[in-house]
Amino acid sequence: xxHTLAVLVENRPGVLVRVAGLFSRRGFNIESLTVGRTExxxxxxxxxxxxGDDRLIEQVTKQLHKLIDVIKISDITREEYVDRDLVMIKxxxxxGQRVEILQxxxxxxxxxxxxxxxxxxxxxxxxEGKINAFEESLRPYGIRELVRTGKVAMLRGSRFAGVSSGGxxxxxxx
Amino acid sequence: MEITAAEALVRCLEKENVEIIFGYPGxxxxxxxxxxxxxxxxxxxxxxxxxxAAHAADGYARVTGKVGVCLATSGPGATNLxxxxxxxxxxxxxxxxxxxxxxxxxxxxDAFQEVDITGITLPITKHNYLVKDPNKLPGIVKxxxxxxxxGRPGPVLIDLPKDVAQSLIEFKYPATVRLQGxxxxxxxxxxxxxxxxxxxxxxxxxxxxxxxxILSSRAADELLQLAELISAPVxxxxxxxxxxxxxxxxxxxxLGLHGTRYANLAVTECxxxxxxxxxxxxxxxxHLKSFAPEATVVHIDIDPAEIGKxxxxxxxxxxxxxxxxxxxxxxxxxxxxxPWLSRIRExxxxxxxxxxxxxxxxxxxxxxxxxxxxxGNAIIVTDVGQHQMWVAxxxxxxxxxxxxxxxxxxxxxxxxxxxxxxxxxxPGDMVILVTGDGSLQMTMQELGTMMEQELPVKILILNNQSxxxxxxLQEFYCEGRYIAxxxxxxxxxxxxxxxxxIPGYTLQTEEDxxxxxxxxxxxxxxxxxxxxxxxxENVMPMVLAGKxxxxxxxx
Ligand SMILES: Cc1cc2nc3c(=O)[nH]c(=O)nc-3n(C[C@H](O)[C@H](O)[C@H](O)COP(=O)(O)OP(=O)(O)OC[C@H]3O[C@@H](n4cnc5c(N)ncnc54)[C@H](O)[C@@H]3O)c2cc1C
Ligand SMILES: Cc1ncc(C[n+]2csc(CCOP(=O)(O)OP(=O)(O)O)c2C)c(N)n1
Numbered sequence: 034x035x036h037t038l039a040v041l042v043e044n045r046p047g048v049l050v051r052v053a054g055l056f057s058r059r060g061f062n063i064e065s066l067t068v069g070r071t072e073x074x075x076x077x078x079x080x081x082x083x084x085g086d087d088r089l090i091e092q093v094t095k096q097l098h099k100l101i102d103v104i105k106i107s108d109i110t111r112e113e114y115v116d117r118d119l120v121m122i123k124x125x126x127x128x129g130q131r132v133e134i135l136q137x138x139x140x141x142x143x144x145x146x147x148x149x150x151x152x153x154x155x156x157x158x159x160x161e162g163k164i165n166a167f168e169e170s171l172r173p174y175g176i177r178e179l180v181r182t183g184k185v186a187m188l189r190g191s192r193f194a195g196v197s198s199g200g201x202x203x204x205x206x207x
Numbered sequence: 208m209e210i211t212a213a214e215a216l217v218r219c220l221e222k223e224n225v226e227i228i229f230g231y232p233g234x235x236x237x238x239x240x241x242x243x244x245x246x247x248x249x250x251x252x253x254x255x256x257x258x259x260a261a262h263a264a265d266g267y268a269r270v271t272g273k274v275g276v277c278l279a280t281s282g283p284g285a286t287n288l289x290x291x292x293x294x295x296x297x298x299x300x301x302x303x304x305x306x307x308x309x310x311x312x313x314x315x316x317d318a319f320q321e322v323d324i325t326g327i328t329l330p331i332t333k334h335n336y337l338v339k340d341p342n343k344l345p346g347i348v349k350x351x352x353x354x355x356x357x358g359r360p361g362p363v364l365i366d367l368p369k370d371v372a373q374s375l376i377e378f379k380y381p382a383t384v385r386l387q388g389x390x391x392x393x394x395x396x397x398x399x400x401x402x403x404x405x406x407x408x409x410x411x412x413x414x415x416x417x418x419x420x421i422l423s424s425r426a427a428d429e430l431l432q433l434a435e436l437i438s439a440p441v442x443x444x445x446x447x448x449x450x451x452x453x454x455x456x457x458x459x460x461x462l463g464l465h466g467t468r469y470a471n472l473a474v475t476e477c478x479x480x481x482x483x484x485x486x487x488x489x490x491x492x493x494h495l496k497s498f499a500p501e502a503t504v505v506h507i508d509i510d511p512a513e514i515g516k517x518x519x520x521x522x523x524x525x526x527x528x529x530x531x532x533x534x535x536x537x538x539x540x541x542x543x544x545x546p547w548l549s550r551i552r553e554x555x556x557x558x559x560x561x562x563x564x565x566x567x568x569x570x571x572x573x574x575x576x577x578x579x580x581x582x583g584n585a586i587i588v589t590d591v592g593q594h595q596m597w598v599a600x601x602x603x604x605x606x607x608x609x610x611x612x613x614x615x616x617x618x619x620x621x622x623x624x625x626x627x628x629x630x631x632x633x634p635g636d637m638v639i640l641v642t643g644d645g646s647l648q649m650t651m652q653e654l655g656t657m658m659e660q661e662l663p664v665k666i667l668i669l670n671n672q673s674x675x676x677x678x679x680l681q682e683f684y685c686e687g688r689y690i691a692x693x694x695x696x697x698x699x700x701x702x703x704x705x706x707x708x709i710p711g712y713t714l715q716t717e718e719d720x721x722x723x724x725x726x727x728x729x730x731x732x733x734x735x736x737x738x739x740x741x742x743x744e745n746v747m748p749m750v751l752a753g754k755x756x757x758x759x760x761x762x
Contacts, residue, residue: 042388043387043388047325047337050326050329051329054329054330058330088515091515092512092515092516095511095512095514096512098511098512099333099510099512100388101333101334101354101386101388101389102388103388104387104388105388196387
């Protein structure tokens with residue numbers, strides 16, 4: 034099963050290497066990883082997607098906890114959360130196809146961010162399923178280039194995975 | 208007043224009560240050496256190879272419980288430390304390791320003697336730092352000592368570029384450590400402790416499986432009290448040896464691959480396995496499915512990641528084992544377990560450790576006599592191989608921190624430099640290195656360090672003229688096709704001893720052991736004792752790969 038981890042880390046050089054290195058060294062597979070700073074400039078937040086059974090995820094979490102630069106880990110998989118991915122797609126768009134493509138874009142609430150003589154670049158945000166569907170719908174026109182940010186996620190309502198909800202958990206091994 | 212960061216570093220070390228640094232100089236750490244020149248409180252020991260510096264600091268840390276400190280220059284100096292750092296990491300030994308680095312302006316340019324040592328040591332340090340801002344150095348040193356020594360101990364590396372070391376700073380040593388992401392759990396969950404007390408009372412056939420965590424938390428007294436109070440036999444991991452008296456009736460010896468038959472059988476039959484500061488290493492569990500199949504597993508460890516890593520634990524408890532045992536002891540009363548203890552006695556009688564005394568001077572005999580002569584009043588350092596396992600089996604340890612050996616990494620060459628560190632750390636104690644002719648030849652340049660420091664280390668070579676442990680593997684797993692395990696050239700160890708001015712002894716018979724070994728041990732100063740033992744002796748019992756620990760083969 035795919036798990037989504039929200040990981041708060043010190044915003045320092047080398048942190049990404051420490052986290053990524055841990056995954057490869059211990060044989061855990063990262064499905065996706067995004068990182069960016071938070072409201073506190075000293076702290077970055079990673080959203081990591083990792084595939085595995087509960088026992089593996091437990092090991093991943095515990096090993097991540099051991100990194101000194103890791104401040105807090107929340108496995109939000111089973112919580113209510115909002116997740117977003119952003120994609121930019123440069124698609125073949127001969128003048129005659131443009132209207133059709135724009136209609137497609139409207140359905141997905143995508144925006145045109147650039148126009149070339151024979152191409153259009155569209156931007157779309159949404160959860161993974163929506164982005165995948167958008168990509169599929171443009172495929173028949175010929176995708177020239179595609180880039181995705183990877184997933185970011187946040188708990189719904191007034192719950193936090195941020196630092197304000199307390200420090201590193203005292204993990205009792207459960 | 209402003210001082211250089213290098214001078215500040217030395218002040219930090221003084222604040223941390225560092226008495227000794229093992230190191231080797233070079234261009235990139237020149238400023239640090241220059242600052243050390245002016246320190247009257249810190250002694251520097253010049254080794255002969257940086258690997259020796261790391262192992263010596265490690266040996267020092269193991270016998271004293273303090274943080275070991277070593278220092279090397281950039282590039283090759285730093286890479287030479289790597290084995291030593293990995294060794295300390297695997298055995299959870301607290302070290303603070305300093306390396307010089309090329310100036311910050313040159314980092315990333317493939318400058319002369321530049322290596323990315325923080326990158327290289329990422330997976331073998333508890334944490335590491337590359338210092339870019341000289342003003343941050345004091346705080347980093349403070350954090351490094353804290354991280355190395357607390358929680359599950361381990362090595363921390365600080366890489367110090369030369370220009371940073373030379374920069375002027377206003378020195379202030381922080382009074383406290385601030386690390387958001389590092390808060391080890393010491394106190395065990397009270398409800399869990401009560402649950403464990405209940406399980407202990409219910410259990411009919413408990414076994415205590417005690418590891419290196421007992422030593423690092425200094426919980427040997429509590430372990431002894433617990434075992435006696437609840438009448439539970441105790442088996443040690445290799446790393447846990449010396450945490451329980453070797454001559455105690457409840458002691459089962461070491462378990463696992465080369466453990467005693469009775470320790471392995473007791474674990475197989477037990478209905479409760481109380482794992483204290485032990486990490487269910489594969490040398491211990493062997494075939495996982497047949498490990499302690501009847502037991503409710505209670506696992507007490509300071510590192511949450513150890514729990515459930517290799518075996519499924521029924522009752523996990525994270526915290527410091529000493530604190531937890533203290534609380535647990537208050538909730539228990541004396542329990543008698545005559546049937547279980549008589550079963551244990553029966554197993555001990557049925558399957559004692561044994562070897563064949565015929566056919567030359569047997570290494571097991573040498574260790575047995577060493578144990579008799581020293582009565583546990585010595586620090587035994589070993590290298591890696593058969594000789595190491597014979598020490599584990601035949602030496603009766605009586606006091607904590609009297610065994611110094613590379614368990615997790617199994618690094619040949621650890622012995623001599625570690626013995627140097629141990630002898631410096633505990634000058635009043637006799638330090639005996641038990642080594643093999645293979646291992647000694649990996650780091651024997653440190654004889655120079657040993658003599659320079661005038662250390663009375665006794666070196667006992669169990670000389671089988673081969674890489675015995677691997678030869679044994681070839682006997683069992685490669686149908687005796689011996690390749691690259693038998694030396695064709697043998698140094699004259701007596702001449703080697705002479706070259707360094709060390710009294711040498713050669714032992715070939717049991718009489719030699721009885722006469723000369725006490726002499727070598729009691730004469731003041733160092734000694735090199737070359738025991739000529741047969742080349743085809745095997746470490747027994749032995750659990751073959753893929754088998755359960757109850758299926759060991761024996762003589
Ligand atoms: C040739 C060879 C053969 C070997 N054969 C065997 C063998 O037959 N049997 C055997 O046992 N070993 C053997 N070993 C050693 C083996 O490789 C491991 O090093 C050893 O088993 C690990 O011991 P341990 O479980 O006590 O863990 P250690 O490595 O000592 O780890 C200590 C554990 O205690 C925990 N801890 C630390 N501090 C505390 C604290 N304050 N409170 C609570 N917990 C704490 C740590 O988190 C860790 O889990 C062999 C090694 C070699 C080189
Ligand atoms: C650095 C290193 N290289 C290789 C090994 C593999 N190895 C394990 S034991 C051993 C033989 C050790 O020989 P010796 O020191 O003579 O001891 P003996 O087994 O003969 O007692 C070898 C080669 C190792 N443990 N460490």
